[in-house]
Amino acid sequence: MMKENLKKDIKTFEQFAKLADYSFVNRLNCDPDAKFNGDNKESREVFSGHYVSVEPTAIKEPIYICHSENFFNDLGFNKSLIKSDDFIKMFSGDMSNISYPMENISWATGYALSIYGTEYYAQCPFQTGNGYGDGRAISVFEAVINGKRWEFQLKGAGRTPYCRGADGRAVLRSSIREFLAQEHMHALKVPTSRSLSLFTSKKEQVKRPWFRNNSYSRDPEVMIEEDVAITTRVAPSFIRVGQLELFARRARKNEHKKAYEELEQIVLHLIHREYNDEINSDLNLEEKLILLAKQFQNRLTSLVANWIRVGYCQGNFNSDNCAAGGFTLDYGPFGFIDMFDPKYQPWTGGGMHFSFFNQPNAAKKNFKSFCSSLKPLLSSNLNSLKELEEIENNFSKIMHIKIENMWASKLGIDKFDFELFDELINLMIETKVDYTIFFRELSNIPNSINELEKSFYDNFENKDIKLRWNSWLEKWRTKIDINSNESIKKVSNQMKSVNPKYTLKEWYLVLAYEQAQEGNYELVKQLQEVMTNPYIENSKEFEDKYYNKKPSNLFGMAGISHVSCSS
Ligand SMILES: Nc1ncnc2c1ncn2[C@@H]1O[C@H](COP(=O)(O)OP(=O)(O)OP(=O)(O)O)[C@@H](O)[C@H]1O
Ligand SMILES: [Mg+2]
Known part of the structure; x- marks a missing residue:
């Protein structure tokens, strides 16, 4: 049974802290080597366990940019919470003050990568896959609120063992994009991780590849310095298809004694976190897995049909950016389409396989990776394996029906x-x-x-x-x-009700983050207001500003029509 909390008015950090209820770290395994590796902020191989304990690296003198009032309301958080010093500290990465009843717990997870259904190891610095995972995302809190479990994760919170030598940071530009896009997507009625808060700092800058002003280059031309930021995103879990794959690969290769057990644990944990309502805990393992595959297929196909409905392209739909709960995750190389083009792909690194109209095929590949991850757990039951294969083979048919229904509704x-x-x-x-x-x-x-x-x-x-x-x-x-x-x-x-009036096009975002870099957050706030009400007619002012075709001079322009770096 889940710990129930009736809708509350959470005003203080103490009240918030009391909600803490950690299932990921309590039910799953910590990397046994973590205790021998200092603060766990160096790139290294992690051979087993579901998570590594690692503390965020705070951004100094955090500056508040925005929080999601809608999501605060959903959670029963009073707006006074965002003013609490402890709350600000925690969600800008400073966990030093955390005390009972909240434990000082924070964690990063490993995952594997498949691109369009092909398993990759080369992106891991050790070529083994053991160094790949949350390189800059650190979960800091879990709670059951109004009967629903939520995990709170800082993005850009510093290095972890999976940072692969990178800085562990997210820049203001990409954080504003992710913050606004998540809440926009929710308002568009598309399942997604949510945004809690966004803080930046003027005390730390990091370098990113970018373009010269007014450039039409496809490839980045210069390194620029950008302010760091931390967005907190919240979801029922952050388990990705790639995460199941990591444990399945290990089980398949019998990499260590607990490999099979760890796979079974993470899959059951996924059911607990994301599919509790649909999958009865009394069923046996095989029955659970078959239902899981059906339910995930149902969610994933609906998700992709919804993406096409609202003109969204997830330009990097790898298995590690595919949430196993079937919602949108990782707003990096994304874009909302302007001029219709079935081949639209906003990310220059992405390739046509992740383009706008090919998303159903990309989803099918991720679903294949998902099913492959369940197979080691069914290897002694030929009937269940066959059933799983039938579900897998049904993907295109179901996807097709959902896409057709979506067009009919549009x-x-x-x-x-x-x-x-x-x-x-x-x-x-x-x-x-x-x-x-x-x-x-x-x-x-x-x-x-x-x-x-x-x-x-x-x-x-x-x-x-x-x-x-x-x-x-x-x-x-x-x-x-x-x-x-x-x-x-x-x-x-x-x-x-299905054709939004407003979508978060890149050229609106560019104006907002450029202004934010100068310390002015007005446009961020305005976009937040317009884009969380995408189906209403709204004011004449907003219509004139945000219901327009892209100006012709912006076509092909680097950083607006395409992006090279999303982090
Ligand atoms: N600046 C960085 N420092 C450390 N790791 C990074 C950095 N940028 C990206 N990574 C890691 O590289 C991998 C691939 O990056 P990708 O852009 O898909 O993810 P992301 O946007 O960082 O994160 P997420 O998928 O968690 O939203 C991820 O595992 C991510 O954690
Ligand atoms: Mg990612």
Whole structure:
């Protein structure tokens, strides 16, 4: 049974600390070598155990930038908490003052990496995979709040054994992006890790590869110094597909005595953290694993359909960036699409396999890695193995259904219509349309193509295209219920509930983080306000500012149309 906490008004750090309830460190194994390695802040191989105890490295003289009021509300945290010195200390990485009832516990985890279904070891400095994992993310707290378990993790909190020689930091730019994107995604009704707080410091800078001003280069050209920051993200767990893979690889190769047991422990822990409601604890292991595969498949396919619905591209959908709880994780090389392009990929290091419309295939590869990780636990049960394989083989079919339903809902129709969809996609590519604006304008149920003009980048004068658009629109209007004003309103409202008005495009983010680097957080706050209400019409001021096509001079511009470094 979970420890229940009724919705509370948590005002003080003491009240907050009392919520502490650590399951990851209490139920799982610590790296047995951790105690021989000082403060565990040097890159090294970690051969076994599910986590390494490591304290965050605080950022000095932390400056508050923002916190998520929505998430504070969800958690029952009073806004006075963000003013508490101890709270500020903890979430800027200073754990020195932590005392009972909260224990001074913080941990980082190892994980493996598969890229598009292929296992990699080369990214680990030791070529063994034992040095890969949370290089700069450190979990500091776990609690059951209103009956739901949450883990709090600092990103950019300093080196861990998995830092691979890097600085363990996150810069202000990337932290603002992650903070805003997480809360935006939640407001878009897409499952995601959440943002708690964001602090920066003027006392420490780190170097990152970047571009010259107004550059169109694809590759970074210079090293720049950026202020460090720590965002705290919160999720039911941070277990990744890659994490299961690490233990499965060890079990498969029989790397140490406890390898099989550690795999079983982490998988059962995943069920405990993420699938407690769906998987009955009385079932036997095989039954649990089969249900787990089905449930994860269900969540992952919905997730990717949702990403495409809102125009999101996770440019680096490796297995280590794929949360085993089926939500969005790691807002590094992401982007929200401007001009529609099925091949959109905002990260220059990412490759076409992680591009916008290929995300269902990338998810399928991650699901394959996930299933491979369960297989060692089923090796003595051929029937269950077969069942797992059937689930795996079903992925494309389920994904397909979810994607079709998603398009149908974006178009306000009951049943997916391939011909209608296919012609639309071709027209959207040929005309060059802004993805978000197009579907939002369509949600007004236009009578004529002129009413969609706001979303067109060009080709509007082309007669042939205009004719094709008009006949598409006519055909579309025969598929929706427009028999009365009431029914029009109904379709329009349904469409508006899935076609956001506002999405967090990179050029808005650039303005906000550039201003923040100068110590002005106004635009960050404004974006927070607009992007946590993405489906409402909002004010004229916000509409003029954030409901626009990308200006032509920004196309192809480095740091805006593509990014090379997301950390
Ligand atoms: N500056 C850094 N210092 C130490 N480790 C880093 C740094 N940047 C990235 N890493 C590590 O490199 C790996 C790959 O980086 P990636 O960009 O996928 O993740 P991330 O954005 O740091 O983290 P996460 O997936 O936790 O959101 C991760 O394991 C990450 O911890
Ligand atoms: Mg990552």
